[in-house]
Amino acid sequence: MKQSMGVRLWRWTIISFVALYLLVPLYAMFDFSTKPFGFADKGRTFRAWTMIASQPDLLAAISRSLITAAIVMALILFMIVPTAIWVHLKLPVLRRPFELLCLLPLAIPAIVIVVGIAPLYRWISININESPITLAGVYSMLILPYTYRSLSAALDAVDIHTLAEAATTLGASISRVIFGIIMPTIKTGIVNGSFIAIALVLGEYTISNILNFKTFQVVIAQIGRQNGNVAVAVSLASLLFVIFLLLIIPTKKRQGAVLDVDIA
Amino acid sequence: MSSSAYVQLVDLVKHFGKVKALDGLTIDIAEGELVALLGPSGCGKTTALRALAGLQGLDRGQMIVDGKDVTFQSANKRGMGMVFQAYSLFPHMTARENVEYGLKLRANKITTDKRKARSGELLDLVGLSTHVNHYPYQLSGGQQQRIALARALAISPKVLLLDEPLSALDAKVRTQLREEIRRIQVELGTTTLFVTHDQEEALSIADRVGVMRNGVLEQIAAPAELYDRPNTAFVAEFVGLTNPIAGKVSSGTIEILGGVVKTLPGSITSGNGIALVRPESLDVVASKSGNATVFSASFLGATCRLSISLNDGTRVTAQLPSPDAAGLGAGAPVKVSLLDMPVFVKAAG
Numbered sequence: 001m002k003q004s005m006g007v008r009l010w011r012w013t014i015i016s017f018v019a020l021y022l023l024v025p026l027y028a029m030f031d032f033s034t035k036p037f038g039f040a041d042k043g044r045t046f047r048a049w050t051m052i053a054s055q056p057d058l059l060a061a062i063s064r065s066l067i068t069a070a071i072v073m074a075l076i077l078f079m080i081v082p083t084a085i086w087v088h089l090k091l092p093v094l095r096r097p098f099e100l101l102c103l104l105p106l107a108i109p110a111i112v113i114v115v116g117i118a119p120l121y122r123w124i125s126i127n128i129n130e131s132p133i134t135l136a137g138v139y140s141m142l143i144l145p146y147t148y149r150s151l152s153a154a155l156d157a158v159d160i161h162t163l164a165e166a167a168t169t170l171g172a173s174i175s176r177v178i179f180g181i182i183m184p185t186i187k188t189g190i191v192n193g194s195f196i197a198i199a200l201v202l203g204e205y206t207i208s209n210i211l212n213f214k215t216f217q218v219v220i221a222q223i224g225r226q227n228g229n230v231a232v233a234v235s236l237a238s239l240l241f242v243i244f245l246l247l248i249i250p251t252k253k254r255q256g257a258v259l260d261v262d263i264a
Numbered sequence: 265m266s267s268s269a270y271v272q273l274v275d276l277v278k279h280f281g282k283v284k285a286l287d288g289l290t291i292d293i294a295e296g297e298l299v300a301l302l303g304p305s306g307c308g309k310t311t312a313l314r315a316l317a318g319l320q321g322l323d324r325g326q327m328i329v330d331g332k333d334v335t336f337q338s339a340n341k342r343g344m345g346m347v348f349q350a351y352s353l354f355p356h357m358t359a360r361e362n363v364e365y366g367l368k369l370r371a372n373k374i375t376t377d378k379r380k381a382r383s384g385e386l387l388d389l390v391g392l393s394t395h396v397n398h399y400p401y402q403l404s405g406g407q408q409q410r411i412a413l414a415r416a417l418a419i420s421p422k423v424l425l426l427d428e429p430l431s432a433l434d435a436k437v438r439t440q441l442r443e444e445i446r447r448i449q450v451e452l453g454t455t456t457l458f459v460t461h462d463q464e465e466a467l468s469i470a471d472r473v474g475v476m477r478n479g480v481l482e483q484i485a486a487p488a489e490l491y492d493r494p495n496t497a498f499v500a501e502f503v504g505l506t507n508p509i510a511g512k513v514s515s516g517t518i519e520i521l522g523g524v525v526k527t528l529p530g531s532i533t534s535g536n537g538i539a540l541v542r543p544e545s546l547d548v549v550a551s552k553s554g555n556a557t558v559f560s561a562s563f564l565g566a567t568c569r570l571s572i573s574l575n576d577g578t579r580v581t582a583q584l585p586s587p588d589a590a591g592l593g594a595g596a597p598v599k600v601s602l603l604d605m606p607v608f609v610k611a612a613g
């Protein structure tokens with residue numbers, strides 16, 4: 001009994017510390033965003049919050065960022081995941097090289113990547129057009145270290161070879177095996193990998209800024225240069241929005257249904 | 265059996281680098297027959313089974329099923345039902361969904377109602393009609409293998425292939441399930457190839473048992489014949505217990521333990537040899553002037569197993585009906601002789 005009391009106390013201490021660590025900055029943001037910033041303001045003011053709506057580029061930037069994230073998501077589901085499965089299933093010799101390749105974006109500083117691909121993007125924006133699709137290209141490369149890791153771990157945790165062979169003898173084609181059997185089996189790994197990827201895409205600043213894409217982060221930075229209070233209000237609002245998104249994420253059952261769609 | 269056989273595996277060869285997994289394997293299986301492939305680990309059993317399923321390419325050889333050459337047919341077109349050694353149920357599907365998976369892939373030919381009826385029938389057959397909506401993680405190992413069996417049978421496979429399906433289960437479930445596999449197989453009349461390294465399993469379940477060694481078939485025969493009339497020393501020693509007893513061979517007989525018995529075909533034909541004698545082929549009677557002493561005795565129920573030291577120092581094991589062994593405790597002087605059963609004799613040394 002005594003020990004369990006101690007354990008409980010310990011647990012609550014840790015939880016309180018973590019909660020403080022997470023909540024204090026949020027409160028600080030809220031506090032700052034409601035501080036008076038004009039001559040007319042007195043005490044608390046929500047003027048910064050009401051000004052969010054009148055920021056000209058903001059809505060377009062948010063939708064641009066969300067579309068980019070959606071495209072990256074699609075690239076993960078239809079390119080990266082099947083490729084990872086294929087490598088694990090059919091080309092085990094390529095596993096090491098593939099892992100190394102996927103780690104490169106971590107090893108190379110973002111600025112180097114940008115300088116490297118900037119000419120390519122200049123060419124694309126002149127000759128094709130400037131849309132989120134092209135930005136999703138770089139991002140899908142940037143996220144590889146995180147996404148591939150979590151996919152690879154999920155694939156190692158189950159005997160995908162036997163599952164694939166069982167499905168094959170029952171008459172499944174390779175695409176059915178990948179999309180209908182293995183993807184649903186490793187869906188936790190896919191969801192985890194996608195979360196990290198989306199967080200990265202929505203938070204990225206350096207590359208989109210240098211390549212001249214007005215994403216959410218870039219526009220927040222711009223607003224911040226004009227009015228700090230509004231920028232902080234926007235940041236806090238976006239954080240709350242993401243938390244809200246996380247809360248309404250599909251339950252286990254529905255996730256399964258989503259991934260079960262038969263492509264083949 | 266030759267050309268009328270339902271399944272013909274002809275001269276299958278598969279090398280993995282320097283390892284010869286299959287080295288000219290030839291087997292015929294009749295329609296509705298259950299053949300067990302028995303052999304030590306690494307002798308190529310799994311490779312043979314996977315080749316027939318289409319999951320393993322071959323260097324050479326031909327496979328004919330139901331009169332059709334399937335050697336180059338892809339695995340998902342072959343219509344083989346396979347049960348694996350490892351648990352292989354699709355984890356995101358219920359028992360019923362697992363069983364229906366193969367039928368769904370043939371959806372254009374089967375209505376939903378028919379499919380439901382069929383999966384219900386099969387789940388009934390494997391005794392799990394109460395678990396249709398369970399997910400694999402909610403099922404025990406034995407139940408999972410039953411579902412896997414139902415899933416493989418659902419597509420009415422041309423051949424049912426079982427690769428040590430019971431080896432991950434504990435002893436009691438193993439015996440129970442193997443009897444059920446046999447019952448279901450006989451009921452459905454499905455031609456079956458059952459791979460195992462467990463001789464008791466093979467002998468108890470199969471119409472014929474094929475003993476494999478280093479990628480070739482040593483002998484294939486009905487269980488009793490395999491046991492009583494092994495063709496090679498390897499088969500004699502691998503299947504059941506044998507006592508190696510030295511003796512002199514001449515014109516189809518061998519002289520051992522003061523008696524003469526016939527030798528089996530395949531034995532050496534002259535010179536000094538070693539007879540491989542079954543424990544039940546030894547007769548033991550109490551005798552003060554005998555040729556041996558009982559070392560230890562263990563009671564097995566209907567029979568009794570005696571460990572006996574012959575006077576020349578050789579240790580042999582005999583098994584006789586318990587009533588005959590009464591009074592033959594440790595230290596008892598006995599006379600050991602051979603019952604009139606032909607024995608396999610290998611070359612000495």
Ligand SMILES: Nc1ncnc2c1ncn2[C@@H]1O[C@H](COP(=O)(O)OP(=O)(O)O)[C@@H](O)[C@H]1O
Nearest residue numbers: 280283284285304305306307308309310311312
């Ligand atoms: N994919 C493979 N790659 C390399 N060697 C293999 C492979 N599959 C089987 N082998 C080798 O072939 C031999 C036969 O294997 P297997 O058919 O699995 O034997 P069994 O099932 O009788 O235990 C073994 O020596 C094994 O190591």
Ligand SMILES: [Mg+2]
Nearest residue numbers: 309310311428
């Ligand atoms: Mg094996």
